Amino acid sequence: MSREGWFNLALAGLLVAFPLAAQAMDEPFLVTLATRAVILALAGVGLNLALGLGGLVSLGHAAFFGIGGYAMGILASHAQGYTPLAEWPLLIEGTKSMPVIWLVAVATSGLAALAIGALSLRTSGVYFIMITLAFGQMFFYFAISWPAYGGEDGLSIYVRNGFPGVNTLVPLPFYGLCLAVLALALMLCWQIARSPFGLALNAARQSAKRAETVGLSPYRLRLAAFTLSGAITGLAGALHADLNRFVSPAMLSWQTSGEIIVFVILGGTARLFGPVAGAGVFVALEHLLGELSDFWHIWLGLLLLAVVLFARGGVVGLVCGERRHG
Amino acid sequence: MTLLLLAEQVLNGLQFGVMLFLMSAGLTLVFGVMGLINLAHGSLYMIGAFAAAAVAAATGSFLLALAAALAAAAAAGALVEVIVIRRLYDRDHLDQVLATFALILIFSEGTRWLFGSFPLYLDTPGWLSGPVALPGGIQYPAYRLALIVVGLAIAGGLGLLIAKTRLGIRIRAGEADREMTAALGIDIRRLYTVVFALGAGLAGLAGAMVGAIQSVQVGMGEPVLILAFVVIVIGGIGSIRGALIGALLVGLTDTLGGLFLPRLFALVMEPSAAASAGSALASMLIYILMAAVLIFRPTGLYGAEA
Amino acid sequence: MAEAILSARGLTKRFGALEASRDVSLDLRAGEIHALIGPNGAGKSTLIAQLAGSLRPDAGEVRLAGRDVSALGVAARARLGLGRTFQVSALAMEDTVLQNAILGALGARGRAPSPFGRALARGRLRDTAEAALARVGLGECAGQRAGSLSHGQRRLLEIAVALTLAPRVFVMDEPMAGLDGEAALSLRALLDGLRHEAPILLVEHDMDAVFALADRISVLVEGAIIATGTVAEIRADPAVRRAYLGEEG
Numbered sequence: 001m002s003r004e005g006w007f008n009l010a011l012a013g014l015l016v017a018f019p020l021a022a023q024a025m026d027e028p029f030l031v032t033l034a035t036r037a038v039i040l041a042l043a044g045v046g047l048n049l050a051l052g053l054g055g056l057v058s059l060g061h062a063a064f065f066g067i068g069g070y071a072m073g074i075l076a077s078h079a080q081g082y083t084p085l086a087e088w089p090l091l092i093e094g095t096k097s098m099p100v101i102w103l104v105a106v107a108t109s110g111l112a113a114l115a116i117g118a119l120s121l122r123t124s125g126v127y128f129i130m131i132t133l134a135f136g137q138m139f140f141y142f143a144i145s146w147p148a149y150g151g152e153d154g155l156s157i158y159v160r161n162g163f164p165g166v167n168t169l170v171p172l173p174f175y176g177l178c179l180a181v182l183a184l185a186l187m188l189c190w191q192i193a194r195s196p197f198g199l200a201l202n203a204a205r206q207s208a209k210r211a212e213t214v215g216l217s218p219y220r221l222r223l224a225a226f227t228l229s230g231a232i233t234g235l236a237g238a239l240h241a242d243l244n245r246f247v248s249p250a251m252l253s254w255q256t257s258g259e260i261i262v263f264v265i266l267g268g269t270a271r272l273f274g275p276v277a278g279a280g281v282f283v284a285l286e287h288l289l290g291e292l293s294d295f296w297h298i299w300l301g302l303l304l305l306a307v308v309l310f311a312r313g314g315v316v317g318l319v320c321g322e323r324r325h326g
Numbered sequence: 327m328t329l330l331l332l333a334e335q336v337l338n339g340l341q342f343g344v345m346l347f348l349m350s351a352g353l354t355l356v357f358g359v360m361g362l363i364n365l366a367h368g369s370l371y372m373i374g375a376f377a378a379a380a381v382a383a384a385t386g387s388f389l390l391a392l393a394a395a396l397a398a399a400a401a402a403g404a405l406v407e408v409i410v411i412r413r414l415y416d417r418d419h420l421d422q423v424l425a426t427f428a429l430i431l432i433f434s435e436g437t438r439w440l441f442g443s444f445p446l447y448l449d450t451p452g453w454l455s456g457p458v459a460l461p462g463g464i465q466y467p468a469y470r471l472a473l474i475v476v477g478l479a480i481a482g483g484l485g486l487l488i489a490k491t492r493l494g495i496r497i498r499a500g501e502a503d504r505e506m507t508a509a510l511g512i513d514i515r516r517l518y519t520v521v522f523a524l525g526a527g528l529a530g531l532a533g534a535m536v537g538a539i540q541s542v543q544v545g546m547g548e549p550v551l552i553l554a555f556v557v558i559v560i561g562g563i564g565s566i567r568g569a570l571i572g573a574l575l576v577g578l579t580d581t582l583g584g585l586f587l588p589r590l591f592a593l594v595m596e597p598s599a600a601a602s603a604g605s606a607l608a609s610m611l612i613y614i615l616m617a618a619v620l621i622f623r624p625t626g627l628y629g630a631e632a
Numbered sequence: 633m634a635e636a637i638l639s640a641r642g643l644t645k646r647f648g649a650l651e652a653s654r655d656v657s658l659d660l661r662a663g664e665i666h667a668l669i670g671p672n673g674a675g676k677s678t679l680i681a682q683l684a685g686s687l688r689p690d691a692g693e694v695r696l697a698g699r700d701v702s703a704l705g706v707a708a709r710a711r712l713g714l715g716r717t718f719q720v721s722a723l724a725m726e727d728t729v730l731q732n733a734i735l736g737a738l739g740a741r742g743r744a745p746s747p748f749g750r751a752l753a754r755g756r757l758r759d760t761a762e763a764a765l766a767r768v769g770l771g772e773c774a775g776q777r778a779g780s781l782s783h784g785q786r787r788l789l790e791i792a793v794a795l796t797l798a799p800r801v802f803v804m805d806e807p808m809a810g811l812d813g814e815a816a817l818s819l820r821a822l823l824d825g826l827r828h829e830a831p832i833l834l835v836e837h838d839m840d841a842v843f844a845l846a847d848r849i850s851v852l853v854e855g856a857i858i859a860t861g862t863v864a865e866i867r868a869d870p871a872v873r874r875a876y877l878g879e880e881g
Contacts, residue, residue: 122624129363133552199734203727203731213684225747254548258427295435308424
């Protein structure tokens with residue numbers, strides 16, 4: 001097995017062992033922290049599909065993260081208030097069931113990604129970055145100025161949503177649930193990277209001209225990747241909202257988009273487990289540095305600057321060396 | 327709705343647009359000449375505002391405060407260019423995004439550390455505090471009117487600078503062909519630092535001028551930065567004229583949309599629903615404008631054809 | 633006379649004051665190698681770009697296998713059977729030689745791959761790709777990164793990728809450039825046989841190869857075709873001699 005394979009295995013082992021150890025030491029807070037890392041990793045896995053494989057530098061993934069979050073918030077708040085979402089043309093009730101919420105989160109954020117992607121992918125490079133950032137901001141302002149679901153204050157739910165057969169109110173089972181979702185997403189990405197689609201998408205990233213010349217439309221490949229990417233990040237948003245039992249426009253802010261990119265880069269772009277390593281490091285830093293100093297973002301900024309200027313492979317790159325090709 | 331209200335809102339839109347132009351001009355120049363996307367441009371806007379607030383508090387002079395804003399932002403820009411930005415010109419956009427995102431974190435937290443989390447207030451100068459009477463019986467705040475005048479003057483000056491001066495010729499040459507410009511003996515490194523500092527100074531000035539009608543606080547720069555991106559996407563990257571037209575379009579659309587949409591919705595809805603739906607849609611209007619431009623001219627109104 | 637599989641009628645393209653293509657008409661017939669020659673700056677690349685769909689002409693039309701493809705883009709024309717190679721290699725440089733070739737086989741299926749499609753098996757795609765690599769003599773390099781190939785080898789890989797498409801026509805931009813004696817000769821032999829699978833529009837500076845291979849030659853000067861004919865006809869054409877040798881008519 002390659003060095004990266006061993007690294008991934010070790011990381012996967014850590015994801016299982018850490019919360020169990022935290023539980024054994026009676027530190028439920030650490031389990032919650034690990035849950036946060038796993039959910040953020042999932043958001044990064046989503047972005048990595050567009051960014052790593054497709055070369056699409058999206059600075060608007062907060063939109064999908066937030067839409068997923070609001071999908072949870074809106075459905076659950078209607079369910080807890082016993083008010084239907086809509087009565088006409090057909091009756092739509094809220095729900096407290098995670099599988100339904102996830103489905104809605106994936107569908108709505110995927111749809112948003114499809115729309116944003118269809119427009120932004122008409123351009124490339126720096127235009128694409130600015131446009132995705134701008135569309136992300138559009139959702140942010142919309143959430144702030146739409147008073148029905150809390151506006152600027154956001155939306156709280158009283159009790160975490162349920163999943164058949166899992167007691168989601170207890171930190172450890174909820175963690176297990178999130179980890180299972182992350183594992184599924186990783187498997188999907190692994191599969192995609194090896195599929196004809198992945199090959200074509202990756203080739204279009206390196207040379208759009210090449211893909212076109214063999215009859216593959218880079219636009220369609222990228223739009224498919226961007227949509228899927230948004231849907232995965234949206235699912236992460238739903239889980240994140242469930243973790244906090246709270247959703248607010250902050251999930252949609254440009255900082256969130258920036259942070260999701262940071263997970264991917266901190267871990268190592270286009271590495272399967274890069275976002276997992278990156279989100280883990282991010283949450284650990286946030287926790288450790290946050291205790292030391294109120295201004296921990298300065299240190300995060302300096303670290304990020306150092307990674308960009310001097311250690312471009314991220315954590316996985318540092319541990320496993322240059323990316324193998326092919 | 328009276329005509330007076332409309333005229334006042336048009337002026338507000340102009341004022342907003344002109345300030346957006348000051349932000350966008352630097353961004354679009356830096357992108358056009360150096361090929362760099364700079365997320366930290368909003369931090370320079372913030373630095374200008376904080377420098378102005380600090381100097382105004384110490385000296386009581388608004389003009390000194392403006393000068394300080396310009397100087398501080400330009401100096402910070404030059405410093406950052408020499409230490410960090412310079413290493414990014416040959417990198418891909420992803421690295422530029424990340425490094426300048428890191429700079430935002432550093433600048434924002436650094437400012438919070440220096441000045442605390444509470445907003446500062448910068449007063450408009452006494453000699454510009456009242457309203458002025460405009461033709462047609464419009465009463466409009468003198469300070470906002472001054473912003474429009476100053477902003478347009480700077481836009482004109484920038485146009486002249488680029489069209490007529492030696493620096494402008496070099497900027498245009500650098501935009502067209504970096505290697506050739508360097509081969510002709512122009513010190514391209516210094517040119518880049520100057521262009522970056524110029525853009526930073528404009529952003530800082532805008533931050534200070536707007537800071538006097540809003541509050542001066544950490545994080546004030548990024549929403550304006552993102553609007554400036556919308557402006558550039560609409561106007562076309564690298565085009566100063568596009569930035570001006572785009573900025574005015576965005577300024578007017580945003581201001582007038584906020585005025586008209588709720589009233590428009592009120593024609594078909596009950597008032598409270600109309601107000602919320604109208605304001606929610608108004609908040610999206612400039613992005614819809616951007617999407618429309620993208621559909622018809624993906625490279626912006628004045629952008630080079632791809 | 634054999635039918636024209638790729639044809640251009642009245643192609644005109646201006647860049648500002650420069651007329652890069654002036655009313656160009658051109659036929660590529662079944663079974664032939666049709667060479668396009670002309671001095672540097674004559675507009676050969678501009679013309680090829682219009683044929684392949686990466687540049688929209690200001691006027692004129694392009695037909696591929698009897699169908700008007702003027703409104704179609706590069707990818708659509710490729711799916712209709714236009715196999716193109718580039719003067720400056722456009723390959724997925726981080727991928728292996730084999731992956732590049734598989735990409736061609738993938739595009740040839742005409743159906744966009746889905747994200748939920750099956751993993752790449754040792755199936756038909758791979759067989760097609762390996763066969764194409766073997767034909768151009770890159771079979772040994774299948775596992776190497778495309779970026780590690782020499783410039784000449786990259787040209788060969790371009791041709792292999794075009795082969796995997798099983799195209800109706802080939803449009804090749806200087807495939808010989810950068811190849812040394814032996815490799816150039818074996819490529820010449822390959823092209824010689826290839827014309828029977830699909831006709832080749834060949835832009836080439838290697839005049840030995842052009843005169844040895846071409847069934848017909850078109851000469852492009854300042855954006856216009858001044859002569860089209862067999863090798864002998866072109867050698868004797870006064871307009872061509874004037875353009876190349878400066879002879880007085």
